[in-house]
Every structure is written in C-alpha cells, then in structure tokens.
Amino acid sequence: MTPAVQSPTVLRGVGVGRRGVVGPVAQVRPAPHVAADAPLLVDGVPADAATAHTRVEQAFTDVAVGLRDQAGRASGTVADVLAATAQMADDRALRAQVLAKVDAGEPVVSAVDGVVTMFATMFERAGGYLAERVTDLRSVRDRVVARVLDLPAPGVPELTEPSVVVARDLAPADTAALDLRHVLAIVTELGGPTGHTAIIAGQLGLPCVVRVSGVTDLADGTVVAVDAADGTVTTDPDDEQRAALVARAEVERTLAADTAPGGTSDGHLVALLANIGTAEDAERVGPTAVEGVGLFRTEVLFLERTTAPTVEEQTEVYERTLRALGDRKVVVRTLDAGADKPLAFATQPDEENPALGVRGFRLVRTNPDLIDTQLAALAAAQQATGARPWVMAPMIATPAEARDFAARARAQGLAQVGVMVEVPAAALRAREILAEVDFVSLGTNDLAQYAMATDRLRGELADLLDPWQPAVLDLVAATARAGLELGKPVGVCGESASDPVLALVLVGLGVTSLSMSAGAVPAVRYALRHHTAEQCRAMADAALVAGAAPEARAAVVALLHSSVRSTLGL
Numbered sequence: 001m002t003p004a005v006q007s008p009t010v011l012r013g014v015g016v017g018r019r020g021v022v023g024p025v026a027q028v029r030p031a032p033h034v035a036a037d038a039p040l041l042v043d044g045v046p047a048d049a050a051t052a053h054t055r056v057e058q059a060f061t062d063v064a065v066g067l068r069d070q071a072g073r074a075s076g077t078v079a080d081v082l083a084a085t086a087q088m089a090d091d092r093a094l095r096a097q098v099l100a101k102v103d104a105g106e107p108v109v110s111a112v113d114g115v116v117t118m119f120a121t122m123f124e125r126a127g128g129y130l131a132e133r134v135t136d137l138r139s140v141r142d143r144v145v146a147r148v149l150d151l152p153a154p155g156v157p158e159l160t161e162p163s164v165v166v167a168r169d170l171a172p173a174d175t176a177a178l179d180l181r182h183v184l185a186i187v188t189e190l191g192g193p194t195g196h197t198a199i200i201a202g203q204l205g206l207p208c209v210v211r212v213s214g215v216t217d218l219a220d221g222t223v224v225a226v227d228a229a230d231g232t233v234t235t236d237p238d239d240e241q242r243a244a245l246v247a248r249a250e251v252e253r254t255l256a257a258d259t260a261p262g263g264t265s266d267g268h269l270v271a272l273l274a275n276i277g278t279a280e281d282a283e284r285v286g287p288t289a290v291e292g293v294g295l296f297r298t299e300v301l302f303l304e305r306t307t308a309p310t311v312e313e314q315t316e317v318y319e320r321t322l323r324a325l326g327d328r329k330v331v332v333r334t335l336d337a338g339a340d341k342p343l344a345f346a347t348q349p350d351e352e353n354p355a356l357g358v359r360g361f362r363l364v365r366t367n368p369d370l371i372d373t374q375l376a377a378l379a380a381a382q383q384a385t386g387a388r389p390w391v392m393a394p395m396i397a398t399p400a401e402a403r404d405f406a407a408r409a410r411a412q413g414l415a416q417v418g419v420m421v422e423v424p425a426a427a428l429r430a431r432e433i434l435a436e437v438d439f440v441s442l443g444t445n446d447l448a449q450y451a452m453a454t455d456r457l458r459g460e461l462a463d464l465l466d467p468w469q470p471a472v473l474d475l476v477a478a479t480a481r482a483g484l485e486l487g488k489p490v491g492v493c494g495e496s497a498s499d500p501v502l503a504l505v506l507v508g509l510g511v512t513s514l515s516m517s518a519g520a521v522p523a524v525r526y527a528l529r530h531h532t533a534e535q536c537r538a539m540a541d542a543a544l545v546a547g548a549a550p551e552a553r554a555a556v557v558a559l560l561h562s563s564v565r566s567t568l569g570l
C-alpha cells in the first residue's frame with residue numbers, strides 16, 4: 001500500500017498530557033473489509049476449489065504458527081492472549097468445517113465467516129470460558145481472511161522495538177494484547193480527549209494524541225515525534241524538535257524529584273492522587289510520590305467478560321490494590337458500565353442513547369447483585385488487609401440514589417462512602433447529596449458531557465466539551481461550595497485535574513483533592529507549590545467571570561507566577 005502521507009508532515013490532533021517522544025510508527029490494522037463473496041484471485045483469475053482449499057488450509061496453519069511464535073517471544077498477559085488465539089486457529093473442527101464449505105464451492109470469505117459465526121454463537125450460548133474465547137475466534141477469522149487474500153495482518157502488531165502505536169481507535173481489549181515494554185506513545189484517528197483510549201494511555205503513563213486525521217495512512221516504521229502538549233504528530237522530526245522534546249523530558253524529571261505532599265505555597269494542603277484501572281496500575285503507582293488513589297475504575301476488571309468476576313476474583317484484585325498503596329487513601333469506584341464502557345452482561349442491548357440510559361449506579365435497578373457483590377468483595381479486602389478503603393458510586397443524579405448507595409456500602413462495613421458528581425442534577429443538588437454521604441468526587445469528563453450535551457467520545461466538538469466552559473466551572477463551584485459549607489471533602493477525578501492551570505482554579509473553588517494519571521502529578525504539584533491559596537481563589541474568580549472557555553484559561557494564565565509559565569511552557 002502506498003502511504004498517502006509524505007514526510008515531513010505535521011498532523012494535528014488533540015493532545016492528552018504534556019509529554020513528547022520520538023519513535024517509529026506501528027499500525028494497529030483494522031479487520032479487513034471485504035465482501036463475503038470476494039473472489040480469491042490467483043494470478044488475476046478466480047481460483048478453483050482445489051486451490052482455494054490449499055490456500056485456506058495454509059492460511060490457518062500460517063496464522064497459528066505466527067501467533068505461537070509471537071506468544072513465545074512475549075510475556076505475561078500478551079503471551080496468554082496470543083497463545084489462546086493460536087490454539088483457536090489450530091482447532092481441527094473449525095478448520096474442517098471451513099474447508100468443507102470451500103470444497104462445496106462457497107467463496108472463501110463467506111466460508112470462514114459463516115463457520116466462525118456459527119462457532120461464536122455456540123460459544124456464547126455455552127457461556128463461561130468458551131464465551132470468553134469469542135474475541136479470539138473473531139481475531140482468527142480476520143487474520144485467516146487477510147492471509148488468504150494477501151492483505152496486511154489485522155490487529156495489534158508485534159512490537160520488536162520501542163514504537164508509537166497508531167490506531168483508528170483502540171478498544172480497551174486491544175491494550176491487553178499490547179506489549180507495553182515497547183510502547184512509547186499512543187496516537188489515534190478517532191476518540192476524544194476524555195475517551196477510553198486517552199484514559200488508558202494516561203493510566204499507562206504514555207503520551208497520547210487523539211483525533212489525528214490521516215495518521216493511519218503513515219507507513220509502519222515512519223519515524224514520528226509525538227507531542228502531547230501541542231497535540232501534534234510530526235513525521236521525520238528535525239534535530240531542533242528532538243532536542244525540544246528531550247529538554248521537556250528533562251524538566252519533567254526535575255519536577256518529579258519533588259515528592260512532598262501537594263499544597264499551596266502558604267501550606268494549604270491538597271492531596272494529589274492517581275487514577276488507576278487495575279491492580280497492576282496500583283503496583284506501578286505505589287512506589288511513586290502520589291498520596292493515594294482517587295479513582296479506581298473497577299470496570300476494567302469486568303471488560304471482555306461474559307459474566308461478572310466472582311467475589312473471590314474481585315477480592316484478590318482489591319487486596320492487591322490496597323496492599324500496593326499501604327496506608328495511603330484508596331477510593332474505589334463501583335462498576336460504571338454502559339455508554340463508553342459497555343459490558344456484555346450489564347448493558348441494556350436496546351438503548352438508543354446509552355449515555356442517558358441504565359449506566360453507572362443505575363445498574364442497581366436491573367442488576368443490584370453486581371453492585372452488592374462488589375461491595376462485599378471490597379469489604380473482604382478491607383478485612384484481609386486492615387486498610388480502610390473509600391468507596392464511591394458513579395452517575396448519581398439524586399439524593400435518594402446517594403442514600404441507597406450509602407446504605408448498601410455501610411451494610412457491608414465500609415466506612416468512607418461517597419458518590420461521584422458527574423451529572424448536572426447532582427452538582428445543582430450537591431448539598432442534599434453530600435448530606436447523605438461522607439464525600440463527593442467530581443467527574444468532570446461526564447459533567448462536561450452532560451452539561452454541554454456533547455458526546456465525550458466524539459472529538460469534533462472538543463471545544464464544547466472543554467472543562468474550562470464557564471457553565472461547567474459553575475457546576476464545579478456549586479459542588480465545592482456545598483462541600484465547604486458541610487465540611488466534607490470534594491475531590492476532582494476527571495481529566496481536568498491533570499491540567500496544572502485548571503488545577504489551580506479547582507483548588508481556588510474549594511476542591512480538596514485532585515486525582516489524575518500518575519504522570520500528570522509532578523506538574524500539578526509544581527504549579528500549586530508556586531501559588532498561595534488566595535491566588536488560587538483569585539484565579540477561580542477570574543475564570544468564573546470570563547465569558548467563554550478560551551478567555552477563562554487566558555485570564556488564569558495571565559495570573560500565573562512567571563516561573564511557572566516559563567517552566568511549563570505556557
């Protein structure tokens with residue numbers, strides 16, 4: 001395939017975080033889009049049934065051998081995923097049924113697809129382990145079809161050197177197949193700055209740029225500079241650009257050397273916490289200077305499964321997480337299924353507007369056991385570790401929902417119970433909601449989505465989704481005010497907390513803790529350390545009176561200490 005993009009080229013998107021790296025592109029190829037009756041051509045003429053038989057049989061063998069070789073070179077989860085998929089490509093019954101159809105004259109794509117669909121339906125009906133193999137089965141179908149038709153192999157590439165992973169979009173499951181030792185950055189053509197790819201990249205500490213039009217046209221191996229601060233991807237970067245990224249990395253390293261608790265220059269403490277999605281994330285952030293975990297997105301445990309994890313499975317993960325953080329604060333969020341985080345067993349299949357449907361804590365209406373099981377598992381982990389986890393529910397809209405959640409959590413023996421404020425109704429009624437619980441945490445990703453009626457997964461309206469929007473800041477301010485009045489903690493765990501400038505505004509509004517991807521903590525700590533609480537309040541006032549998001553940000557940047565502006569390149 002001829003690359004449509006010639007170097008040198010600057011491709012623009014929306015950056016997530018502040019880091020930058022240089023490395024070769026490794027494309028995650030989508031499944032081949034070919035018609036079911038696409039002819040198999042050999043030397044330009046349709047192949048006869050015997051040739052098609054040989055080609056299909058060889059394709060299954062090649063795919064199985066390729067996957068097994070890759071599994072042998074990989075380790076951990078990646079090796080397991082690849083080995084399981086190889087086993088599927090080796091399955092005799094699957095292969096025999098495809099070949100029987102090919103022998104009967106059925107077009108190869110239709111034969112492979114028809115048999116895989118039949119097996120997938122059988123596996124799904126069987127449930128349990130077999131149902132969990134459906135993704136592997138579909139991956140085998142895509143790989144075999146690509147191999148037979150001589151198309152590029154789909155899926156996550158085997159990374160043999162540190163690479164910039166490029167994809168149209170990266171499903172949460174794709175990351176399980178990525179060898180993280182070799183991932184320098186993630187760049188996608190789709191997605192928004194608060195979508196799942198951006199969040200996963202943040203949790204993995206990787207620079208990320210989303211909505212980069214044309215990036216999937218780059219040839220594998222093209223060297224690019226990924227600059228998350230600028231939101232750019234530049235092919236064949238010159239020495240000057242490379243040097244600038246190296247200098248930026250040096251600044252970040254210096255900032256990371258400050259490990260003191262987060263707070264303003266006049267001693268107003270603001271806990272700086274990490275957002276995580278797995279026990280491995282907890283073990284990664286444990287040794288860093290974060291003051292705890294402000295958001296454990298537990299739905300990651302539930303993804304790509306057809307049944308919920310058992311109490312025992314969940315307890316083990318929560319225990320590992322609590323142990324990794326020792327006596328530091330850990331806020332565990334109960335399952336936030338639905339909309340951008342669909343789960344096979346917990347999502348309503350027929351919702352026209354899933355973001356407005358049965359998601360987050362609303363699952364209690366259809367699947368109360370899921371939530372109670374989670375709370376029981378967390379209570380068991382509390383018992384086993386002696387830690388005192390905080391727990392909160394997502395997508396709370398009313399005080400009654402907050403009361404219901406608090407009763408369920410307290411019944412299990414969990415003492416610090418809170419809810420997320422990410423629906424405008426909850427922000428407007430923050431006082432009544434806080435009266436039911438011990439703390440709240442502002443999810444500004446969803447709060448912006450719902451306040452501005454803008455899908456967070458669609459980046460083309462990113463200007464409306466901006467947490468600097470005055471209407472969003474008003475909702476944050478109302479929530480923080482309620483917290484100050486009732487003397488209860490109000491945290492922020494949406495992506496807005498990782499912007500060192502906006503973080504100052506949030507603190508000025510009365511927010512008491514900030515939770516973000518661990519890599520964002522040093523710059524936020526540095527910005528806070530250089531301003532007094534009074535200066536943060538003045539910045540919050542300046543942001544609130546601005547008429548629009550860009551003006552709000554500019555007004556606050558103008559109030560920043562000059563050394564912060566120059567160090568952070570603002």
Ligand SMILES: C=C(OP(=O)(O)O)C(=O)O
Pocket residue numbers: 199295297336422442443444445446447493494495
């Ligand atoms: C932190 C949030 O939750 P999530 O991004 O997981 O929806 C949010 O909505 O801001």
Ligand SMILES: [Mg+2]
Pocket residue numbers: 394422443445446
């Ligand atoms: Mg949310």
